[in-house]
Amino acid sequence: MSDPGLRTDLLVDVLKRAQARGASAADGFLIEEQHFSASVRLGQVDTVKHSRDQRLSLRVFAGRASAAASSSDLSRDSLERVVDEATALARVTAEDPHAGLPEPGELIQAVPDLQLEDTASAEPAPEAKIDLARQAEAAALASDPRMTNSEGAEYWDRRARYAYATSHGFARGYATSAFGLSVSPVASENGEMQRDYWYTAARHRGALEAPDAIGRIAAKRALRRLGARKVKTIEVPVIFDPDTAATLVRAIAGAASGPSLYRRASFLLDRLGKKIAAPSVTVVDDGLIPRALGSRPFDGEGLATRRTVVVGEGVLESYLLDSYSARKLGLASTHHASRDGSGVGVSTTNLVLQPGTATPEALIRSVKNGFYVTELIGFGINGVTGDFSKGAAGLWIDHGELAYPVAEVTVAGNLLEMLAAIEGIGNDLIMRDRTVAPTVLIGRMVVAGD
Amino acid sequence: MEDLARVRPDKFFADRFNVTPSLMERLLGSNLVGRVDDADIYLEYRVNEELVLEENVVKKASRHVSQGAGVRALSETRTGYAHTDDISLANLEEAARQARAIADRATTSGTLAVPGRGAAHDLYTLSETPIVTALERKLTLLRKVDAAARAADPRVSQVIASVSSEEVVMLIATASGWTIGDVRPLTRLNVTVIAEENGKREIGSWGGGGRVPFDFFLEGERWQHFAAEAARQAILKLHAIDAPAGAMTVVLGPGWPGILLHEAIGHGLEGDFNRKGVSAFAGRLGQKVASELVTVVDDGTIPNRRGSLNVDDEGTPTGRTVLIENGILTGYMQDRLNSRLMGMTATGNGRRESYAHPPMPRMTNTFMLAGQDDPADILRSVGRGLYAVAFGGGQVDITSGKFVFSASEAYLIENGQVGAPVKGATLIGNGPDALTHVSRVGHDLQMDEGVGTCGKEGQSVPVGVGLPTIRIDGMTVGGTQV
Numbered sequence: 001m002s003d004p005g006l007r008t009d010l011l012v013d014v015l016k017r018a019q020a021r022g023a024s025a026a027d028g029f030l031i032e033e034q035h036f037s038a039s040v041r042l043g044q045v046d047t048v049k050h051s052r053d054q055r056l057s058l059r060v061f062a063g064r065a066s067a068a069a070s071s072s073d074l075s076r077d078s079l080e081r082v083v084d085e086a087t088a089l090a091r092v093t094a095e096d097p098h099a100g101l102p103e104p105g106e107l108i109q110a111v112p113d114l115q116l117e118d119t120a121s122a123e124p125a126p127e128a129k130i131d132l133a134r135q136a137e138a139a140a141l142a143s144d145p146r147m148t149n150s151e152g153a154e155y156w157d158r159r160a161r162y163a164y165a166t167s168h169g170f171a172r173g174y175a176t177s178a179f180g181l182s183v184s185p186v187a188s189e190n191g192e193m194q195r196d197y198w199y200t201a202a203r204h205r206g207a208l209e210a211p212d213a214i215g216r217i218a219a220k221r222a223l224r225r226l227g228a229r230k231v232k233t234i235e236v237p238v239i240f241d242p243d244t245a246a247t248l249v250r251a252i253a254g255a256a257s258g259p260s261l262y263r264r265a266s267f268l269l270d271r272l273g274k275k276i277a278a279p280s281v282t283v284v285d286d287g288l289i290p291r292a293l294g295s296r297p298f299d300g301e302g303l304a305t306r307r308t309v310v311v312g313e314g315v316l317e318s319y320l321l322d323s324y325s326a327r328k329l330g331l332a333s334t335h336h337a338s339r340d341g342s343g344v345g346v347s348t349t350n351l352v353l354q355p356g357t358a359t360p361e362a363l364i365r366s367v368k369n370g371f372y373v374t375e376l377i378g379f380g381i382n383g384v385t386g387d388f389s390k391g392a393a394g395l396w397i398d399h400g401e402l403a404y405p406v407a408e409v410t411v412a413g414n415l416l417e418m419l420a421a422i423e424g425i426g427n428d429l430i431m432r433d434r435t436v437a438p439t440v441l442i443g444r445m446v447v448a449g450d
Numbered sequence: 451m452e453d454l455a456r457v458r459p460d461k462f463f464a465d466r467f468n469v470t471p472s473l474m475e476r477l478l479g480s481n482l483v484g485r486v487d488d489a490d491i492y493l494e495y496r497v498n499e500e501l502v503l504e505e506n507v508v509k510k511a512s513r514h515v516s517q518g519a520g521v522r523a524l525s526e527t528r529t530g531y532a533h534t535d536d537i538s539l540a541n542l543e544e545a546a547r548q549a550r551a552i553a554d555r556a557t558t559s560g561t562l563a564v565p566g567r568g569a570a571h572d573l574y575t576l577s578e579t580p581i582v583t584a585l586e587r588k589l590t591l592l593r594k595v596d597a598a599a600r601a602a603d604p605r606v607s608q609v610i611a612s613v614s615s616e617e618v619v620m621l622i623a624t625a626s627g628w629t630i631g632d633v634r635p636l637t638r639l640n641v642t643v644i645a646e647e648n649g650k651r652e653i654g655s656w657g658g659g660g661r662v663p664f665d666f667f668l669e670g671e672r673w674q675h676f677a678a679e680a681a682r683q684a685i686l687k688l689h690a691i692d693a694p695a696g697a698m699t700v701v702l703g704p705g706w707p708g709i710l711l712h713e714a715i716g717h718g719l720e721g722d723f724n725r726k727g728v729s730a731f732a733g734r735l736g737q738k739v740a741s742e743l744v745t746v747v748d749d750g751t752i753p754n755r756r757g758s759l760n761v762d763d764e765g766t767p768t769g770r771t772v773l774i775e776n777g778i779l780t781g782y783m784q785d786r787l788n789s790r791l792m793g794m795t796a797t798g799n800g801r802r803e804s805y806a807h808p809p810m811p812r813m814t815n816t817f818m819l820a821g822q823d824d825p826a827d828i829l830r831s832v833g834r835g836l837y838a839v840a841f842g843g844g845q846v847d848i849t850s851g852k853f854v855f856s857a858s859e860a861y862l863i864e865n866g867q868v869g870a871p872v873k874g875a876t877l878i879g880n881g882p883d884a885l886t887h888v889s890r891v892g893h894d895l896q897m898d899e900g901v902g903t904c905g906k907e908g909q910s911v912p913v914g915v916g917l918p919t920i921r922i923d924g925m926t927v928g929g930t931q932v
Contacts, residue, residue: 038552041726047529048552050545051806054535055516068512072535078515085513092585093508126551151728151849186728186849195728195849228850233696235932263504263608265644265653342500342512378854379843380876380928384644384653389693389876389928391845391854408852410876410928412695446930448695448878 007032008163008171014058014079015167021087023060025101026167029300029339030056033160038126040133041152042141048126057341058082062090066099070341098327101301104168106333108304111297115290116176117159118204129155132181132211139215140185146226147219151195153183157205164302164339174297179205183215187222194228196221196375201433203291221374224395228407230449231396237370238411238445239363239397242428244373245437249353251381251388251415252283253435256310256318257336257346258325260383267386267416268316276316277419280356283311285320285336287349294350294434300339305349308334322346353437356425360439363424365400371447372397373411386415392447409449418442454497454579459621459631463493467537469519474623477539481546482625488524488786489549489625490764493537494618494805497581502612503592510612511585518805521545524787528552531808568767570630570760573753574661580615580637583664588613591639591667595677599643602681605688607651608644611677613637615664622765630765636660636756636912638901639667641676645684652690654683655858658899660756676899683840683859686871693860693875693929699835700877700925701828701863704896706841708915711746711816712904713844713853714881715739719773719781720799720811720906721788723848730851730882734779740885742777743821750798750814756900757815757914761798764809768798773816774885785811803909813904817916821891825919828890830866836927837861837868838877851881854928876928884922892919 011028018026032054039046056079057070067089071082137153156179163173182199198218200209240248252268260266268276287295287305298304301323309317321329322337322344338347364372373394380389389412395402413421426439454462464470474491482489495517502510518535519542530552532545595611614637621631640657656679659666667673702710715731723729731739740746750759750768759768764786771781784792785800788811801812829837837860844855856876862869897916904913 041527044526045528045552047531047808049808050532050548052534053806065508066511068510070512070514072516072518082513082515089511089513089585092589093511096507096509149727151726193728193730193849195847225850230926233932263610263644264646264651265608269651341498341514343510375847377845377847377852378856378876378878379845380854380856380874382653382874384651385873387873389856389874389930391852391876391878391928393847393850393852407850408878408880408926410695410854410878410926412693412875412928412930414930446695446932448926448928450697450926 008165008173010074011163011165012171014056014083015165017080017083018058018060018087019167021083022062023087023090024063025061026059027101028056028058028165030163031160033158035158037154037156038130038133039152039154040130040137041150043134043138045130046152055341057339058086059343060086060090061100064095064097064099065090065093067093068343098324101166102303102323102333104170107170107302108172108298111172111174114288114295114297116174116203116295118177121205135211136181136183136215137185139212140183140219143216143219144223146187146189146223147185148188149186151184151186156180166302170302172298172302176203178203178293179208181208181211181214183218185218185222187226189226192226194222194225196225201293203293225393225405228393228405230408231406231447232450233448235444235446237367238442239367239370239372240440241372241374242437242439244376245353245440246435247376248440249283249351249437250435252311253320253348253351254383256320258319258321258329259346261319262325262328265384267384271316272319274316275314276416277311277314278422279314280425281311281314281419281422282354283351284309284354285348285351289350292350292431294348296349299335300337300344303333303335303337306335320346320348348435351435355427355429355438357427358424360426360428363426363439363441364397364402366424367397368399370397371406371411372402388413388415388418409447411445411447413445418445454581454617454619454633457619457633459619459633462619463621469493469537469539471623471629473539474629475627477542477546478623478625482523482550485550486523486525488790490522491542491623492520492763492805493621494518496616496618496804498614498616499581500612500614501588501592502610503596504610506593506596508589516804519545520805521549522808523549527791529787529808533806570632570767571751573751573758573760574635576635576663578663579617579635580664581617581635587664591673595641595673598674598677599641599681602678603645603685605645605647605685606643606681607646610642612640624765628765630761632760634661637662637664639673639676641680643680643684645688647688650688652684652687654680654687656680656683657901660754660900661758662754686859690871690873692931693872694836694927694931695929697924697926699832700922700927701832701835701837702917702920703839704892704894704917704919706898706915707838708817708898708917709841709844709855711818711917712813712915713846713855714879714884715746715773716813716816717846717848718851718881719783721782721784721792722811724782725788725792729848731779737779738777739779739882740774740777741888743891744774744777744885744888745819746774746816747772747819748783748813748816752815755815755897755914756902756912759814762800763802764800766796766798766800768814771797783811783813785809801911803911807909812906812911813913815897815914815916817895817897818918820893820895820918823890823892825892825894828892828919828921829863829868831890831921832863832866835863837863846881852878853881854878872929878926878928887923888920889923890921894918
């Protein structure tokens, strides 16, 4: 790993000041990032953005009372103010027996090189980056005469450096890069317009998929929505494509996360070690996959990232915990702490529903009358009960064939019942995002329409 | 801390960062004016504070400061945007250079932007701005909220109460020589309750606020109402039956259900989507898009509302824009860029999440005007349907016009009577025709309590909505009861 040149010295100074102001312990995270993005619409440059950002997040403890503060102003004056405000805040909060840093001995020793930063590829000129977006959009628009308009295509890149330090004297850091390209073309026919979207993202520039391919897929997705109709309300088998199936995986992670559990606001409460899904379901969170978008060498509390089986063959095997929620639940941290300005939370790394053996085509063929979902909209998940009700669009399955597009319907059920009713998992897993799934077939759900 | 509410934005940035309006104008003049169609420099200083009480323990106490400058250059449809979180002359010049580099590649259209005009409003000068109110007072209130929610019912098992406060100082200088600033307070009190009975758990939440002082929560024991409502909702849902599935008559209660308007028509009437021709409403000005009972406005000038602004984030004073008048589509919401390109007037709807984001057309407070009907009569007019009074979030696909919004408190209507509570369900409709099915409009217009946040292209801004009781004939309800 290249020396990230991190400003751990700045963090260490801030932590020293916090102790001098009476804090019994403190930790801090420093993020510095550079961002570039360029969007193109109908071949013309639309918006180009450049930025450089930094943020220092600090957590201080006064005994077992704690507070957080953050600032984007890293001048000495401002940082002194941040420290003073955080220590003042900590004094007004009450003691919480579960608050505190992880034990020094638990912190990561050697930071593994997960190849999260692209140090090899040369930095292209902005014009070359803009061209990638232009190519993606052009490929979408050229692929069919019904591709008539576009919301644009965007190229972006981001380089970031992270440093973490504790008042115990621990200080480590790492650097990352990420690159992405997306396009949102519009198809129209007989006065109807349909938009869809496709994208590629990677830690290394060379791993981005070809712009033409992204454009063609986006166009294909928009075109297949033309002529969409509502269907009669019915209970049928429902297949979620990989993008929409990832929504189910995110819902499991949300309910398995420490803060949801100790608040008793989770449909997975008291289910550790119990069956929560069909035996074909295995969900793994693995933060150590080299070059993956969700990988990180350590979590927001300096604990080494791991591979965690969340659901193994249908059984809930692990929750997702930071050290605070772990202590509250009488468990050990699973090293899933995340860090933002307001303190420490829980986040996943690369969260994956493991693939099955069936091809997506075979799953579709197995359904006589059902719904193949390609888009979900809205917020309709109740994390406490698992009740699920979302707007959906997709294609109707008639005798094992994708017959016609469907829109303005909802799919509804309860997540625990849905997970138990998973009858098939596709072999089509692609690691294109931080949370991914293959195609999933659920035996029965209610599709509401006319 | 210093009382930001008392500062003058121009003096604040001059004292703190040595950046004066004349310096900003000089920077615009030497770098941008004449080479581009429009340009601006936006300075922002923001302080946030959040206090969260859980299990009667302060779970989170945090304070964040962010500051920065965004420089924008516009030529024809092109936007160059650069921002820095280090407000200094050198960084502003570098940002201006980067912003110009992109806009420069185009020839300018020759049409200069219309300068900002009109005086800024004075909608939220407060006796005391919420960010400076003592922590002890806020924590005391949170403890009282916790106790009130627990006292409401023995089935209440968890209470999460939070109060967040924010103060933003902004100053914008535009290429047309218009410099204007604003100081914006914002606060919100939120209560979430988990209720348990025989192993069943449910969640209820309530909250409110606005550009108001902390004492707003104490007026008329408003905090007690929030705690009681959150507890009532959680307990009610413990016994909710499965929601029906399919098309049926829907009656929406007053206030927050106005999120219907935000999703069904609001986003579709933002200028950018219409200039690009990607909105389902593009080219439909003057056409009938709703029943004649329906008049919808977006009004950023209501005192102390969460969605209100004295000037928008481009320096244009906010206004009251009639979007739909008696069913006819009459207006779009515009920022400077899109109004210039469409030959329309900027309506004061140019908003951004922060200095790190370029502005775009956004809603402020969007609501339907009151009608004639008695809300009780509206309910009595329905044979079988759904009565929805509280909602979670919503979302829209601008291009197809399909939108959803999720009911968090709803009841069956049977023979004109409000019946059993049903589980949360998503409602789905088609923007351009959903409001044509509005058959009754109540006289009970209410604005929401002040909790709305709208997301668009990754930028969040505070907004408001409002609605009288309305009846919609035929909307799809996403329940599980076939």
